Amino acid sequence: MAVFTPVTLDDLIQWIPPFSLGKALAIRGISSGIENSNFFIDTERGEYVLTVFENLSFEQLPFYLELMRHLAQRGVLVPAPIANQQDQIINPLHGKPAAIVTKLEGDCQMAPAPVHCAAVGAMLAKMHLAAQDFSIRQPNLRGLPWWRETAPVVRPYLPADGQQLLRDEMAFQEAFAASDTYRQLPNGPVHADLFRNNVMFNGNQLSGFFDFYFAGCDTWLFDLAVTVNDWCIDLATGKLDIARVRAMLDAYHAVRPFSVAEQAAWQPMLRAGALRFWLSRLYDFYLPRAAEMLTPHDPGHFERILRQRVAHPAPNLY
Numbered sequence: 001m002a003v004f005t006p007v008t009l010d011d012l013i014q015w016i017p018p019f020s021l022g023k024a025l026a027i028r029g030i031s032s033g034i035e036n037s038n039f040f041i042d043t044e045r046g047e048y049v050l051t052v053f054e055n056l057s058f059e060q061l062p063f064y065l066e067l068m069r070h071l072a073q074r075g076v077l078v079p080a081p082i083a084n085q086q087d088q089i090i091n092p093l094h095g096k097p098a099a100i101v102t103k104l105e106g107d108c109q110m111a112p113a114p115v116h117c118a119a120v121g122a123m124l125a126k127m128h129l130a131a132q133d134f135s136i137r138q139p140n141l142r143g144l145p146w147w148r149e150t151a152p153v154v155r156p157y158l159p160a161d162g163q164q165l166l167r168d169e170m171a172f173q174e175a176f177a178a179s180d181t182y183r184q185l186p187n188g189p190v191h192a193d194l195f196r197n198n199v200m201f202n203g204n205q206l207s208g209f210f211d212f213y214f215a216g217c218d219t220w221l222f223d224l225a226v227t228v229n230d231w232c233i234d235l236a237t238g239k240l241d242i243a244r245v246r247a248m249l250d251a252y253h254a255v256r257p258f259s260v261a262e263q264a265a266w267q268p269m270l271r272a273g274a275l276r277f278w279l280s281r282l283y284d285f286y287l288p289r290a291a292e293m294l295t296p297h298d299p300g301h302f303e304r305i306l307r308q309r310v311a312h313p314a315p316n317l318y
């Protein structure tokens with residue numbers, strides 16, 4: 001997997017002049033993408049990433065790409081979209097929207113240590129603060145309204161104990177979302193999918209967050225819960241690794257101190273973060289999109305995480 005829309009060097013040479021990147025010298029498809037067609041491109045001004053968007057439209061893309069531009073301009077480490085001479089960052093290529101962004105150096109860190117979790121926590125806090133004055137608003141499209149729609153669709157596929165867990169957790173999250181504590185939580189644009197495979201490291205040095213295509217406005221704590229639930233766990237059991245949790249939370253808190261309401265909301269929010277990905281994985285597993293060619297992610301992983309978070313308290317935020 002997967003280049004869905006082929007782009008040749010000749011295509012690129014024709015297309016790239018308005019970007020002031022000099023001549024296009026080479027193009028290589030990136031095999032690991034699952035949503036879009038991604039390419040590394042060499043130009044006279046250096047190496048960049050070209051993405052041809054397969055599912056998102058010209059109308060939907062500005063939220064994501066303008067958010068990345070906004071963050072990059074404020075020193076948050078994310079791919080910076082390259083504008084053409086008309087200051088446009090989304091341009092048609094083979095009839096689909098396409099964008100060029102800066103290339104992040106390094107690789108994903110799939111076996112993170114506390115040092116990596118601390119770097120992610122600090123950059124996440126910096127990102128939340130920097131996104132506060134971003135002017136485009138879009139809700140998290142995988143938030144509570146989507147859980148409400150999706151839970152009854154996937155529930156019939158589950159065994160009795162899974163159905164019970166899903167029913168109980170939806171009721172718990174509805175009550176949490178209606179609480180005064182929830183209303184006091186700071187919110188704004190969040191990444192909402194900051195898993196290990198969406199962060200690049202150059203050695204132990206974080207080089208950037210990428211894949212912003214689940215971003216939306218939600219509570220900052222939800223973003224942190226999603227991130228902790230992936231970076232700070234034993235993958236086999238879903239149990240939290242206290243040293244990695246502490247490193248991430250302390251580094252986040254040092255940049256953007258947590259509020260009292262956030263402390264009260266932390267345990268329910270870790271459960272919310274697990275429920276969100278349990279639901280999306282159940283949906284992709286039992287109701288795959290037409291022409292889906294991928295092996296779906298295991299929903300059982302997030303069921304285990306959810307059961308863990310229900311049964312065992314996590315370390316306090318501060």
Ligand SMILES: Nc1ncnc2c1ncn2[C@@H]1O[C@H](COP(=O)(O)OP(=O)(O)O)[C@@H](O)[C@H]1O
Pocket residue numbers: 030032033034035036037038049079101102103104105197210211
């Ligand atoms: N800005 C970037 N800098 C460096 N590598 C990138 C960048 N964007 C994407 N990649 C590489 O391309 C791969 C696929 O990107 P991703 O955004 O996950 O694609 P998709 O949305 O199609 O799943 C990533 O795993 C990473 O190796």
Ligand SMILES: N[C@@H](CCOP(=O)(O)O)C(=O)O
Pocket residue numbers: 034193195197198211277280281297
């Ligand atoms: N992180 C999600 C899947 C989203 O896909 P991504 O590869 O684009 O991050 C999950 O693990 O369920």
